[in-house]
Amino acid sequence: MLLSLAACGAFAAACYGFAGAGSVEGMLQGGLTPSAVPGLLGPITEGGRLAWECKPEIAAAARTADQGDLPVLPAK
């Protein structure tokens, strides 16, 4: 069992062209995480979601990321 694992590791290392393919595979996966979950939309006044210019409801229905208040790249 251990021998076959070692053989797999050696094969992967040969494929990628570097040592320690198992740990590298972990690093590859670690760097491929999805982007962030959107934050909460803000409070709504007593007029309700259909009131004129209810920003959270407008954001929830918007077709673009900017208007939908979706995550943006961190500024440098």
Next chain:
Amino acid sequence: MLRRAAALASILLAAGTAGAAAQQYPMRTPAPKTTSLPQLRALARTREISERFTMGVADEQRGEYAAAIPEFERIAALRPPEPEYSTAQYDLGIAYANTGRPADAAAAFQSAIAADPGFLAAMANLIAVELAAGNVNAARAAADKFVKAAPDSARALYSRGIVALQQNDLATARTDFSQLLKSDPRYALGHYDLGVTESRAGRWNSAEREFLLALDLAPGYARARFALGTVLLREGRRSDARSQFDRVVRDPNGDVALQSLAQAMRDAIHAP
């Protein structure tokens, strides 16, 4: 005589204008014109709801979520008609979510949706709190409902795509991110997430294209550059991959963890 008539006319005109203005802008809560106890109670209740909304929303806007909770709990207990009930539950959900009570927040957003089944903002927030609590299946159920109610909504598509990726449902993630990008092709994060989806499916060419599109839109997007490096590595283009990891090391866009990872990757690849 003529002068007196003109002055009288101008006074009457001014009075008429004031009356019209008052009709255009009626008072929010009219002064009680009754001595009936039930009617006075109803007026007081309406007034209380209005005041509590004003205070609770102001508390949340100041970030004082704990102070907002009793205001919205009281409104919900009074069970006002729509849209006030669902709105109070929605605002209560925000207050709970920001005071470390995700289960209560989810219940409040669900109550808002039950009272108003088209309440998109409540659906959006329900997904966020369920994910924060680690309830991926509940988040997916909310996301499915959100997409069904608003199939063109960028937030609905993005949120369900993220949840689907967490569930490894790559087909749904691909559909949702692709749909989002049809409406908003300049959203770099959308291209990145579609690239991650394609990578997980082993579709390296598609993944590479999406990461390159993300980098065209945002050249400083270090996470997309790292992801591009991983795809190039899978494709056997070691030198190109090393170059991408090296660029992340030099310009990590403030992401120190990613910088360390990129450095380890760069150093692990044998120099040609």
